[in-house]
Amino acid sequence: MDHYLGALTDARLAFIPHEALQHLMQMCPRVAKVFWRNTLIDAAVFREWILGMGRRSAATRIAHVLYEIFVRLRAVDPADERECESPVTQAEIDDAPGLSTVHVNRSLQELRGADLISLSGGVLAVLNWSGLREAGEFDPKHLHLDPTEADKP
Amino acid sequence: MSLKLQPVRVANGYDEEGFLAFVDDRLAAVLVRLSEQHGELAGRWFIETAFGPLGAPNHPTFPDLAEAEKYIASRWRPS
Numbered sequence: 477m478d479h480y481l482g483a484l485t486d487a488r489l490a491f492i493p494h495e496a497l498q499h500l501m502q503m504c505p506r507v508a509k510v511f512w513r514n515t516l517i518d519a520a521v522f523r524e525w526i527l528g529m530g531r532r533s534a535a536t537r538i539a540h541v542l543y544e545i546f547v548r549l550r551a552v553d554p555a556d557e558r559e560c561e562s563p564v565t566q567a568e569i570d571d572a573p574g575l576s577t578v579h580v581n582r583s584l585q586e587l588r589g590a591d592l593i594s595l596s597g598g599v600l601a602v603l604n605w606s607g608l609r610e611a612g613e614f615d616p617k618h619l620h621l622d623p624t625e626a627d628k629p
Numbered sequence: 630m631s632l633k634l635q636p637v638r639v640a641n642g643y644d645e646e647g648f649l650a651f652v653d654d655r656l657a658a659v660l661v662r663l664s665e666q667h668g669e670l671a672g673r674w675f676i677e678t679a680f681g682p683l684g685a686p687n688h689p690t691f692p693d694l695a696e697a698e699k700y701i702a703s704r705w706r707p708s
Binding site: 574576577578581582585 | 641642643663666667668670675686687688690
């Protein structure tokens with residue numbers, strides 16, 4: 477592969493041979509559609525990253541990453557309370573949008589100063605959901621989620 | 630090669646204390662001193678922006694100006 481995968485938390489991994497996957501997709505076309513959709517989402521996320529690296533400010537990129545984390549968490553657990561124990565360290569946040577620790581510090585300060593997020597004791601909370609989305613120029617459509625779900629107050 | 634520092638205030642909204650670094654009388658980099666908001670990095674020197682051979686991003690931070698000067702000198706290639 478041209479990349480590696482890392483788990484932020486404890487995880488159980490399973491390796492499924494391509495042959496078994498192909499057989500599964502032939503038997504269940506809906507599974508094939510899910511994989512296809514996942515590839516489309518991956519491509520959309522990469523387009524967002526390219527745009528972010530080239531055109532967006534550090535604060536916008538950080539807001540985008542944080543908003544995406546919350547949207548994904550809420551897709552898994554819709555009962556979520558708008559705050560989460562941040563599963564990522566700041567070094568990992570730095571790495572994701574290709575920023576230095578200094579720029580991430582400043583961006584987090586900016587987002588906190590604008591009352592969009594709070595971050596204390598490893599707990600990240602969204603204080604202004606639509607404000608954070610706007611700050612991150614985040615369009616929930618690229619994750620193929622229902623926009624009304626992704627932007628629920 | 631001569632390297633000179635000139636104090637400056639930088640309007641980046643965060644870390645105002647800074648120096649312009651001139652190599653052979655040409656501006657090569659803008660250094661800023663990181664403020665208290667940077668936690669364990671506070672007080673260290675950061676290359677806010679740089680030119681020419683130092684143009685690539687992701688420079689380290691430095692404990693003092695002497696270390697920053699050494700770094701700039703080591704990376705500078707005359708054009």
